[in-house]
Each structure stands twice: as structure tokens, then as C-alpha cells.
Amino acid sequence: MPVKDPVCGMEIEPASAFATRQAKGQTYHFCSENCVKQFDAAPEKYALAVPSATTGVAADASGAVRLELSVRGLSRSGGPALAQALHSVPGVSKVNVNVGSGRAAIEYDPARAKASDFLDAVRAAGFDSAGQTMRLKVSGLYCAECVARIEGALKATPGVIEASMNAATNEVKVEYSPVIGDLNLLTKAVESAGPYKAARAAEASEPELDKEAQSADKEYRSLMRKWWFAAAVGLPTMILSYPNLFPIVRDIFTRGSANLFELGSVMGVGRLAVMIYSGSQFFSGAWQGLKHRAANMHTLIALGISVAWLYS
Known part of the structure; x- marks a missing residue:
């Protein structure tokens, strides 16, 4: 099973390691003499910065992040050029290119660079990164x-x-470094952006397609019920809001009469019911946006209808 060099973050086989060291009850494997020397000089620093076995990305005490990329077509002569290209990315503090395994380990400041910057650098040097892809199904988009x-x-x-x-399909395609295929890491990133839920997208099969169709049909029926309720309350409210336009209604609800006041109170309650039932998704969406300190279209609609109801 591959292990990681704690200095450069390179993934290596234990049997082919250049050397090993013991620290804090753990065995550390190294890909080169240079990495061994750096570890021996400050074992505490590197023992605490071993990348996660599931994510392949580790942050050291200074906040720097280590990232490992698999590079296609990497030769011994191309190693220095690739290292120079990666070093040119702002925020990079260390680069280790292993032409034998075809991998490049980078230590960088995440505030100044992101993984896609290194992909661009790899391509600019004439190589291509062998990243992996994952599709996530996302719900809660509005x-x-x-x-x-x-x-x-x-x-x-x-x-x-x-x-x-x-x-259109509510799916997001993610390309990532081969060593960070942690589904939880990616789903948490999606869910941190708003009121969304994410899960690995499964291959489309008949049962799953039927389930999606049933879910869409259920949502459609729910929206239609809300629409009919809003129409049933809203149409009479629109007519009765202008009693002076209709002779019979005008005689019953004369200006300043108790009947007109009672009518206004009843219509106010009816409009409130429409807001709560037919417009519930707008208020829930606005609340979710507020929790993430962000305004959205739901915020605009919820605020608009609330102000209009209070004013009326």
C-alpha cells in the first residue's frame, strides 16, 4: 500500500523507499536523500504535517497546503522545466518532481493560489495532469x-x-488530484455554499430515472396546489379591493363603513394565508440565504411581498 513522504508529500511504495525513520511511534518513508536530510533536521515539523490518507492534502503550521499531481508524459529531461513552471505560480514555497512515479508535490499558500493554477502551469510546460473526475448530484438549487x-x-x-x-441535470463534474478522492470533502464544500445537499451521482438506471420522474411529478403537483389556492384567494381579493367599481358591492361596502373594515380584515388574513402556504418556498429560501449571509432571488421576493402585505 503506498505511503507518503512527509517532507515532499510524494506517494511511494514502502519497499522502494530511499530510507525510513522512526518518530513518535510512527515509521516515515522517504523518496530521496534530500527529504531524509530535511526530516532529520526538523522531525517535529514534518511529523505533524503528514498528509491525510484520504485527502492527500495537508496544512502545516504556517498554513501552507501540500498538493500532489499526477503528470502524464513526464520524462527525466522534462522534470526541471516542470518544477520551474510550478515554482512560477504565486504562493508556491516548495516543489518536488519525481519523474520515476510521474508525480509532482507542491507546497503553496491557498490564499494566493488554487489547484487550477497548477494545472495551467503543468499544461504550459507541455504536460498534462492525470486528474480524476467525479459527478455529484446536487439538490436545493433555486x-x-x-x-x-x-x-x-x-x-x-x-x-x-x-x-x-x-x-439542467443538477449535477456538478469535479476534476481533482488523484489523491484527494474523499467524497465527504467535496460534498461538504457544496453544502457550505448554501442550502444544498450533494451525493455521488449514480449511473442512470430505469429505477433511478423513475424515482427522479416521480420526485419531479410530486413537486409539480405541490406547486399546482399552491397556485390554485393562491388563485382562489387572490381573484376575489382583487375584485373586492375595488368595491366602488361594482354597483352591488359598492352598496354593501360603503366608504368608511364597518362592513368595509371587516372586509379588509378578512382579505388581510386571506392574503397572509397565501403568503404562508403558496409562498412558503420563498421565505424558506430567504432564510437559508440569510444563514449563509447571502441575498438571493428568494430574499427579494420574500421582502417584496412582506412589505406589500404590511403596507396594505
Whole structure:
């Protein structure tokens, strides 16, 4: 089973390690003499910064992040050029290129660079990164801005190279470094962006397609029920809001009469019921946005109808 060099973050086989060291009851494997010397000089520093076995990304005490990329077509002669290209990315503090395994380990400041910057550097040097892809199914989208938020949250995750959201299918395609294939890391990034839920997208099968169709049909029926309720209350309210336009109604609800006041009170309660039932999704969406300190279309609609109801 591959292990990681605590100095450069390179993934190596224990049997092929250049050397090993013992520290704090753990065995550490190294890919080169240079890494051994750095570890021997400050074992405490590197013993605390071993990358996670599931994410492949580790932050040291200074806040720097280590990222490992698999590079296609890497030769011994191309190693220095690749290292120079990666070093040119702002925020990079250390680069280790292993031409034998075809991997490059980078230590960088996540505030100044992101994983996609290193992908661009790899391509500029004439190589290509052998990243892996994962599709996530996302629920809870309610506006066009959701797409940008989800993509931004994923791209800001250390190790994520690219993220592309398809709003039509509610799926996001994530390209990431091969060593950070932790589904929880990616789903948490999506869920941190707003009131969203994410899970690995399964291959489309007949039962799953039927389930999605049933879910869409259920949502459609719910929206239609809300629409009919709003129409049943809203149409009479519109007519009775102008009693002077209708002779019979005008005689019953004369200006300044108790009947007109009672009518206004009843219509106010009816409109409130429409807001609570037919407009519930707008208020819940606005609340979710408020919890994430962000305004959205639901915020605009909820605020608008609330002010209109209070004014009326």
C-alpha cells in the first residue's frame, strides 16, 4: 500500500523507499536523500504535517497546503522545466518532481493560489495532469446564482482542479488530484455554499430515472396546489379591493363603513394565508440565504411581498 513522504508529500511504495525513520511511534518513508536530510533536521515539523490518507492534502503550521499531481508524459529531461513552471505560480514555497512515479508535490499558500493554477502551469510546460473526475448530484438549487456559488466553493477546495455545474441535470463534474478522492470533502464544500445537499451521482438506471420522474411529478403537483389556492384567494381579493367599481358591492361596502373594515380584515388574513402556504418556498429560501449571509432571488421576493402585505 503506498505511503507518503512527509517532507515532499510524494506517494511511494514502502519497499522502494530511499530510507525510513522512526518518530513518535510512527515509521516515515522517504523518496530521496534530500527529504531524509530535511526530516532529520526538523522531525517535529514534518511529523505533524503528514498528509491525510484520504485527502492527500495537508496544512502545516504556517498554513501552507501540500498538493500532489499526477503528470502524464513526464520524462527525466522534462522534470526541471516542470518544477520551474510550478515554482512560477504565486504562493508556491516548495516543489518536488519525481519523474520515476510521474508525480509532482507542491507546497503553496491557498490564499494566493488554487489547484487550477497548477494545472495551467503543468499544461504550459507541455504536460498534462492525470486528474480524476467525479459527478455529484446536487439538490436545493433555486436560482442561477447557485451554480456560481457551488462551482466557487468546489474550486476553493484544496486539490480540486476544476468544477463545472450543469443546472439542467443538477449535477456538478469535479476534476481533482488523484489523491484527494474523499467524497465527504467535496460534498461538504457544496453544502457550505448554501442550502444544498450533494451525493455521488449514480449511473442512470430505469429505477433511478423513475424515482427522479416521480420526485419531479410530486413537486409539480405541490406547486399546482399552491397556485390554485393562491388563485382562489387572490381573484376575489382583487375584485373586492375595488368595491366602488361594482354597483352591488359598492352598496354593501360603503366608504368608511364597518362592513368595509371587516372586509379588509378578512382579505388581510386571506392574503397572509397565501403568503404562508403558496409562498412558503420563498421565505424558506430567504432564510437559508440569510444563514449563509447571502441575498438571493428568494430574499427579494420574500421582502417584496412582506412589505406589500404590511403596507396594505
